[in-house]
Amino acid sequence: GAGVSQSPRYKVAKRGQDVALRCDPISGHVSLFWYQQALGQGPEFLTYFQNEAQLDKSGLPSDRFFAERPEGSVSTLKIQRTQQEDSAVYLCASSPIMNTEAFFGQGTRLTVV
Amino acid sequence: QQQVKQSPQSLIVQKGGISIINCAYENTAFDYFPWYQQFPGKGPALLIAIRPDVSEKKEGRFTISFNKSAKQFSLHIMDSQPGDSATYFCAASVNTGGFKTIFGAGTRLFVKA
Numbered sequence: 001g002a003g004v005s006q007s008p009r010y011k012v013a014k015r016g017q018d019v020a021l022r023c024d025p026i027s028g029h030v031s032l033f034w035y036q037q038a039l040g041q042g043p044e045f046l047t048y049f050q051n052e053a054q055l056d057k058s059g060l061p062s063d064r065f066f067a068e069r070p071e072g073s074v075s076t077l078k079i080q081r082t083q084q085e086d087s088a089v090y091l092c093a094s095s096p097i098m099n100t101e102a103f104f105g106q107g108t109r110l111t112v113v
Numbered sequence: 114q115q116q117v118k119q120s121p122q123s124l125i126v127q128k129g130g131i132s133i134i135n136c137a138y139e140n141t142a143f144d145y146f147p148w149y150q151q152f153p154g155k156g157p158a159l160l161i162a163i164r165p166d167v168s169e170k171k172e173g174r175f176t177i178s179f180n181k182s183a184k185q186f187s188l189h190i191m192d193s194q195p196g197d198s199a200t201y202f203c204a205a206s207v208n209t210g211g212f213k214t215i216f217g218a219g220t221r222l223f224v225k226a
Binding site: 004031033035040041042043044045048056058059091093094095098099100101102103104105106107 | 117119154155156157158159202204208209210211212213214215216217218219
């Protein structure tokens with residue numbers, strides 16, 4: 001596709017439910033990033049992949065958050081036992097290689113009720 | 114300190130006027146300072162970026178002014194247009210790209226026709 005694609009666009013989860021958010025990066029992009037954007041705030045870094053390797057996960061807020069990119073292309077961010085404070089827009093970005101411009105997807109808006 | 118402080122929180126400008134958004138940072142290791150534009154329901158898009166070895170960068174109606182000694186930088190939008198109405202984020206990182214980019218809290222700009 002022409003850009004980074006994320007699905008679903010919107011997700012409503014009951015507290016305690018597990019969710020999985022998908023990111024399709026731009027074809028051929030090696031680097032992939034996940035960010036969390038709370039309402040009215042700037043995005044905050046969660047994790048970084050280079051191909052299938054998760055090289056940094058220092059921004060993941062708790063062990064309930066897990067990300068994978070098994071074949072070095074599509075990535076999934078999984079949140080277990082969702083809490084209300086997890087409500088945010090989750091943004092995925094990709095770049096051709098490290099240290100080049102990253103392109104963001106439209107995000108998935110997660111609402112935990 | 115990793116924080117990037119951005120002001121104002123919101124800004125209303127008349128069409129044709131100049132919009133000015135300011136940011137300050139603490140970490141002297143940052144060497145890449147991008148500005149992102151975000152429309153509702155969309156991901157952030159890179160607008161313009163600067164490195165600390167120059168004091169000003171201009172691209173069309175958008176100019177970044179950078180003051181390394183003061184650890185401050187600003188975005189000037191000349192001849193502001195209603196289509197510029199969006200949320201603007203300053204950001205900083207150690208390298209180009211999306212790795213651990215630190216975003217400001219954002220400025221909501223509204224340009225009155």
